[in-house]
Amino acid sequence: MNFLRKILFPFSILYGLITCIRNILFDNDILKSHSFDVPIIAVGNLSVGGTGKTPQIEYLIRLLCDKYKVATLSRGYKRQSSGFILAQTNTTAAILGDEPFQFFNKFPNIQVAVDADRKKGIEQLLLQKNKPDIILLDDAFQHRKVKAGLYILLTSYGDLYVNDFILPTGNLRESSSGAQRASIIIVTKCPSSLSIEEQQMIRNKLKLSEKQELYFTFISYDNFILSESRKVKVDEIKTTPKVLLAGIAKPDSFFAFFDNKNDICLSFPDHHHFTDKDILKIKNLAQNKIIISTEKDYVRLKGILPGGQLFYLPIQSRFLSKSASSGDNFDKTILNYVGTSSRNR
Structure with missing residues (x-):
């Protein structure tokens, strides 16, 4: 922690208090979260950037796109446009943002949309003639105006959220207690040789609830x-x-x-x-x-x-084969959620 971040510690306390109050208001329905009649999976993190959201979204697309009509909805960070945009043949990376444009290029059979207001973005997607069966929300863990059916929280192996602190002293967007909202937590960017013993040590550090699933992934280079x-x-x-x-x-x-x-x-x-x-x-x-x-x-x-x-x-996110929770279990959890939600619509 450098000197500047240390002297900004009082601002971290204030920022943490504000985000805590905001979460309490949403948890108690004083601020409203909107639910939708479609399976929604939100992928995000507690820290600022660098946890591998893009390859994880791509993993979900590959898992789901053969059976369902999939849409991704992102903010479109640093795009040179505003409002809701659904990717078309003439859409550029400047208009859509680099990560959504990457999805659009790689997966021509899905819908790729951007909107800083995820609620409005979902509403627009559901108005489309070919409306999606499932929506993947990219970097939306803190976007609480929408209530997703399943939350996936990513944390980097070399920078676990339990070892970090709230902005601006650390890199957390909210307190580490926000991890309680996640159904699934994935420790990303692990060494491919990560031992079962170290996985258990990380599990102990994260102090998961009984209902939360933990997985470990590594980056596989082509x-x-x-x-x-x-x-x-x-x-x-x-x-x-x-x-x-x-x-x-x-x-x-x-x-x-x-x-x-x-x-x-x-x-x-x-x-x-x-x-x-x-x-x-x-x-x-x-x-x-x-x-x-x-x-x-x-x-x-x-x-x-x-x-x-x-x-x-090219890179892909891959699950550790020698793991207490393998990729097969992750796939089953996702497919079970989507299938059950689709049948209950």
Whole structure:
């Protein structure tokens, strides 16, 4: 905790008090949460960014899209638009936001929408002629005007919410007691070799209720990097000097994956808007080198950086196979919730 964050401690107490009062008002129906006649799964976190929400939403899409009409609803952080927007063929990353645009590109058979007001966004989705069977709310754990049927809370292995503090001293958006609203808690970005013993230690730290399920996931990197027209094996370019580019909250694991001291690593803030100056800098550093970005950055840089040089590295969230709660159990919980909710509509 640096010095500036320490001196802001009184503001953390005030902020924590405000969020606590807000939650009490919602818990006691003084402030109203709106329910909808459709299964809604909210995925979010207690901390600011970097817990792996995007790959977790994509996991849910893959799990559900063959059986149900799926829609995602996001805020569309830093998009150059406002209000409700449903992605169409002419929609861009600037209009939709980078993460929703990534969903739209990868999953053409689902509906992708953005609206800062999730209640209004859901209402608009349900007015569509081809209305969804299920809605996935992206980064909506604190959006309490909507009452989801199932809450999934993510927390990073290296930064558990129980070890953090409320903003601005720490990175929590609300007190760690907010985790009680979650039906499922997923510890993300774990080492793939995480032992059963350490999993149990984390379970003890989190102090879950009997009704809460706990899972552990890790980030799985693809064996290929992809461009507009090509895919290249990672093994073929690992030793080749290249430019690695990441505008995400915690890029260290992305850079470490390639493990080449001759790589040029460029780190930008999360959801960074690349300026002309940024693009010129990247081009000057790259020269004839290939440029590999995260998938989230790629959707914004495609068409701006040379297509022959620009690649991205796909990732997926995977559940630890050696776990007290495996991915199979997670899938059953999700499918049971959606199926039961759909039958009871």
